[in-house]
Amino acid sequence: MNEVGNFLAEAFCRQLAGLVTPEAIRAVEDSASPGELWRTLDDSGFADALLPEAAGGAGLDLAQAFPLVLAAGEYCVPLPFAETMVARSMLAAHGADVPAGAAIVLAGPSAIIPCGRLAGYALVDRDGVPTLVAAGGSGSDLFRTGAATELDEGEVLATLPRDPDAVLLAAAAVSAALMAGAMARVLEMSLRYAGERQQFGRSLGKFQAIQQQLAVLAEQVLSTQVAARSAFTGSAFDPIRVAAAKCRANEAATQVCNIAHAIHGAIGVTAEFDLQLYTRRIKQWQLAFGSESYWGARLGQARIAAAAGTTADFLRRHLATGSE
Amino acid sequence: MSLTLENFPPAVIPPHAEALRDEVKAFIAEQLEGVPPHVRARSWAGFDADFSRAMAARGWIGLTIPREYGGAGLDPFARFVLVEELLAAGAPVAAHWIGDRQSAPLLLHYGTEAQRRDILPRLCNGELFFCIGMSEPNSGSDLASVRTRAERVEGGWRLNGQKIWTTYAHKSHYMIALVRTSGTSEDRQSGLSQFLVDLSLPGVTVRPIMIGTGDTDFNEVFFEDVLLPEDALVGAEGNGWKQVNAELAFERSGPERIYSSLVLLDLWARLLGDSPDPADAARLGRLVSRLAPLREMSVAMTALLAKGESPITEAALFKDMGTEIEQQIPAEIADAVATRPELATDPELLRTLAYLMQLNHVFSLRGGTREILRGMIARGLGLR
Ligand SMILES: Cc1cc2nc3c(=O)[nH]c(=O)nc-3n(C[C@H](O)[C@H](O)[C@H](O)COP(=O)(O)OP(=O)(O)OC[C@H]3O[C@@H](n4cnc5c(N)ncnc54)[C@H](O)[C@@H]3O)c2cc1C
Numbered sequence: 015m016n017e018v019g020n021f022l023a024e025a026f027c028r029q030l031a032g033l034v035t036p037e038a039i040r041a042v043e044d045s046a047s048p049g050e051l052w053r054t055l056d057d058s059g060f061a062d063a064l065l066p067e068a069a070g071g072a073g074l075d076l077a078q079a080f081p082l083v084l085a086a087g088e089y090c091v092p093l094p095f096a097e098t099m100v101a102r103s104m105l106a107a108h109g110a111d112v113p114a115g116a117a118i119v120l121a122g123p124s125a126i127i128p129c130g131r132l133a134g135y136a137l138v139d140r141d142g143v144p145t146l147v148a149a150g151g152s153g154s155d156l157f158r159t160g161a162a163t164e165l166d167e168g169e170v171l172a173t174l175p176r177d178p179d180a181v182l183l184a185a186a187a188v189s190a191a192l193m194a195g196a197m198a199r200v201l202e203m204s205l206r207y208a209g210e211r212q213q214f215g216r217s218l219g220k221f222q223a224i225q226q227q228l229a230v231l232a233e234q235v236l237s238t239q240v241a242a243r244s245a246f247t248g249s250a251f252d253p254i255r256v257a258a259a260k261c262r263a264n265e266a267a268t269q270v271c272n273i274a275h276a277i278h279g280a281i282g283v284t285a286e287f288d289l290q291l292y293t294r295r296i297k298q299w300q301l302a303f304g305s306e307s308y309w310g311a312r313l314g315q316a317r318i319a320a321a322a323g324t325t326a327d328f329l330r331r332h333l334a335t336g337s338e
Numbered sequence: 339m340s341l342t343l344e345n346f347p348p349a350v351i352p353p354h355a356e357a358l359r360d361e362v363k364a365f366i367a368e369q370l371e372g373v374p375p376h377v378r379a380r381s382w383a384g385f386d387a388d389f390s391r392a393m394a395a396r397g398w399i400g401l402t403i404p405r406e407y408g409g410a411g412l413d414p415f416a417r418f419v420l421v422e423e424l425l426a427a428g429a430p431v432a433a434h435w436i437g438d439r440q441s442a443p444l445l446l447h448y449g450t451e452a453q454r455r456d457i458l459p460r461l462c463n464g465e466l467f468f469c470i471g472m473s474e475p476n477s478g479s480d481l482a483s484v485r486t487r488a489e490r491v492e493g494g495w496r497l498n499g500q501k502i503w504t505t506y507a508h509k510s511h512y513m514i515a516l517v518r519t520s521g522t523s524e525d526r527q528s529g530l531s532q533f534l535v536d537l538s539l540p541g542v543t544v545r546p547i548m549i550g551t552g553d554t555d556f557n558e559v560f561f562e563d564v565l566l567p568e569d570a571l572v573g574a575e576g577n578g579w580k581q582v583n584a585e586l587a588f589e590r591s592g593p594e595r596i597y598s599s600l601v602l603l604d605l606w607a608r609l610l611g612d613s614p615d616p617a618d619a620a621r622l623g624r625l626v627s628r629l630a631p632l633r634e635m636s637v638a639m640t641a642l643l644a645k646g647e648s649p650i651t652e653a654a655l656f657k658d659m660g661t662e663i664e665q666q667i668p669a670e671i672a673d674a675v676a677t678r679p680e681l682a683t684d685p686e687l688l689r690t691l692a693y694l695m696q697l698n699h700v701f702s703l704r705g706g707t708r709e710i711l712r713g714m715i716a717r718g719l720g721l722r
Contacts, residue, residue: 020709051455077348084343198342204443205719225716232341232715233659240631261627306624313623318614319608325605325626326426326597328635333630334637336350 019078030089064103080246087195094129111171122182130162144180194242248338355415376689378428386430394464408459437468448573471515530578590653595660596684599667651718
C-alpha cells in the first residue's frame with residue numbers, strides 16, 4: 015500500500031545516515047546556520063516528494079510521505095526539511111511559485127518556531143490567509159536548535175485561499191511526526207545504552223526495574239508513532255487526526271525524555287553524547303504549535319459535536335486508517 | 339530492536355466485515371433498550387444467558403469458527419466489528435465471552451475431530467459456556483508453577499487440585515484447565531497439559547468468592563479425584579504451555595482491553611452538553627487521543643491474527659496501555675465531576691462512576707499483570 019513511500023524512505027535514510035551525522039547536526043547548532051547541508055539535502059529532491067510528478071516531485075500523498083518525515087525525526091535533521099516538503103506541496107496545490115531551493119518553516123501560532131533561524135522563508139498565517147513570506151528568525155534560541163521566538167517578515171511571495179487552520183495543522187502534524195521519529199531513535203539509544211552500561215556487575219538492561227521502564231518507553235513511542243501515522247492520511251491534514259496526534263506526542267514527550275535520560279544517567283545530557291540532540295528537539299516541539307490541552311480541547315469538542323454515536327464510532331469514523 | 343512501528347502495519351477493516359455493523363447496532367439497540375448505564379458499565383463482566391442465546395440465534399457466537407462446526411465461517415475482522423459494537427454499548431456478553439474468544443479457537447486448532455464435533459456446535463448455539471482454569475492459590479503470575487495434576491488411569495485421567503479466580507465457573511459448563519501431567523512445579527513449562535473439564539462431573543466443587551462490592555463473579559474450583567475421560571485432553575500431552583500462550587494473543591489483543599470504561603466515558607461526554615467547560619473538553623479529548631492509536635493497534639493485530647500470526651508481544655504492549663487508559667477514565671471523570679463540589683452530579687453518572695471506581699484497579703490484573711506484560715515487552719525488545 016505504501017511501497018513507494020517506504021522505498022523512498024529507505025533511500026532517504028541511506029542518504030541521511032551519511033549526511034546528517036552527529037557532527038553535522040552540531041555544526042548547524044554551533045554556527046546557527048544551515049551551511050552546505052541544506053543545499054545537499056535540497057538537491058537530493060526528497061523535499062519535493064509531495065509535488066506532482068509533472069512538477070518534478072514524486073507525487074506522494076501524505077501517507078506515503080509519512081516515512082520520510084519520520085526518518086527526518088529519527089536522524090535528527092537539524093533543518094526544516096519536513097516543513098519545507100509540506101509547505102511546498104501546500105503552495106504547489108494552489109499553483110503558487112516557490113523560489114528554488116527555499117527552506118520554508120511552518121509558522122503557525124506558537125511561542126517558538128522550530129528551525130525559524132535556519133530558513134529564509136516562512137509560511138505564516140495572516141488573518142486566516144496562509145502566506146509565503148521571506149522571513150528571518152530572531153529572538154532567543156531557547157533550545158539551541160535554531161528555533162526562533164520572533165519572525166522578521168519581509169516580502170510576500172504568495173498567498174493561498176483563506177484557511178485559518180491550515181498552517182497550524184500542517185505545523186502541528188509535522189511536529190508530531192518528527193517527535194515520533196525522534197522518540198524512536200531515543201528508544202533505540204536507550205536500549206543500546208542499557209545493554210552496554212554495567213553497574214553492580216551487570217548491564218543495566220538485566221535489572222527488572224530498568225526493563226519495566228524500557229517497556230513503558232516503547233509503549234509511549236509506539237503509540238505516538240501510530241497516532242502520527244494516522245495524521246498523515248489523505249491529501250490534506252484533518253483537524254481531528256492532527257489533534258489526536260499532537261496531543262498524544264505531547265503527552266508522551268515528558269515520559270519518553272524522563273525515562274531515556276534516567277536510563278542514561280548523567281552522561282545523557284552532556285554535549286558530547288547524542289541523546290540530548292534528540293530530547294532537546296522533542297521538548298522544543300512539545301512547546302510549539304499547541305499543547306496537549308489545546309489539542310485535547312479541540313478533539314474533545316469534536317467528540318461532543320459527534321454526539322449521536324459512541325466514542326468507538328468516533329474513533330472509527332474520524333481516526334481509523336482508511337476512514338478519510 | 340524487534341518492536342517497532344512495523345509490528346503494527348496499518349490495517350483497514352474490510353467491507354465484508356463492516357457490513358455486519360449496522361445489523362449488530364440494531365440488535366443491541368433492541369436488546370438493551372431501557373438498560374441503564376450503570377448496568378451496561380459491567381461491560382464484558384455482565385452475564386446474561388438469554389442475551390447470549392439471542393446472539394447465538396443470530397449466528398454471532400463462534401463467528402470465526404467454520405460452518406461445519408456450527409460457526410459462521412467469518413474472519414477475525416468480522417469478530418472485531420461484532421465485539422467492538424457489543425463492548426461500546428456495554429452488552430452483557432460474559433456468558434459466551436470466554437468460549438467465543440479463546441476456547442473455541444483453541445479447540446478448533448488443537449482439539450480432536452471428535453472434540454470439535456461434540457463441543458463447537460453447542461458452544462456456537464449458546465448452549466455451552468466456558469471458563470478459564472489457569473490461576474491457582476499459589477500460582478498467579480508464575481503460572482508455570484501450577485500444581486493441579488491429572489494422572490493417567492484406566493480409561494482416562496484422574497484430576498486433583500484447585501483453581502481460583504475462575505470467572506463465572508459457577509455459571510459455566512466447561513473449564514479449559516491448565517494442569518500438570520508429569521514432573522513437578524520445578525519442571526516449569528514442561529509437563530503441562532490442557533483439559534476440557536466438564537464441571538458437572540462428580541468431584542468438582544465450585545465455590546463463589548464474594549468481593550468487597552458484594553459481587554460474586556469469580557470462584558474457587560476444587561477437584562477431588564475427578565475422573566476425566568480419555569478425550570478430555572486438549573492437544574498433545576505436555577504441550578499445555580505452548581497452547582496457553584497461543585490463547586494469549588486472542589485474550590489480550592481485542593477491544594475489551596480499551597473499552598471497559600467506555601459506557602461511562604460516553605455518558606459523561608453526553609452530559610457535558612454542547613458547550614462544555616474547556617477544561618472538560620480537553621480532558622475528554624486527551625482521553626480520546628490515547629484511545630485512538632490503541633484502536634489502530636487492535637485492528638492491526640486483528641489483521642495479523644487473520645493471517646494466522648500470533649502477535650503475543652504486541653498484544654502485551656497493547657493490553658498494558660489499554661488497561662491504563664481504562665483505569666484512567668473513571669479517575670479523570672471522578673476528578674471532573676468533583677472539580678466543582680457545589681454542583682449537583684447526575685445520579686446515573688454517579689452510580690456508573692462509583693461502580694467503575696471500585697473495579698478499575700482489576701483491569702490491569704485480569705489477563706496478566708502489568709509487571710508480567712512489561713517483562714514480555716522487555717523480552718520483545720531483546721532485554722531478556
Ligand atoms: C477480575 C479478575 C478475573 C480473573 N479471572 C480469571 C479467570 O477467569 N481464570 C484464571 O485463571 N484467572 C483469573 N484471574 C486471575 C489473574 O489471572 C491473576 O490475578 C493474575 O495472573 C495475577 O496473579 P495473582 O493475583 O496471584 O497475583 P501475583 O502473581 O501474586 O502478583 C501480585 C503482584 O506481584 C507482581 N509480580 C508477580 N511476579 C512478579 C515478578 N516476577 N516481577 C515483578 N512483579 C511481579 C504482580 O505483577 C502483581 O502486581 C482473574 C483476576 C481478576 C482480578
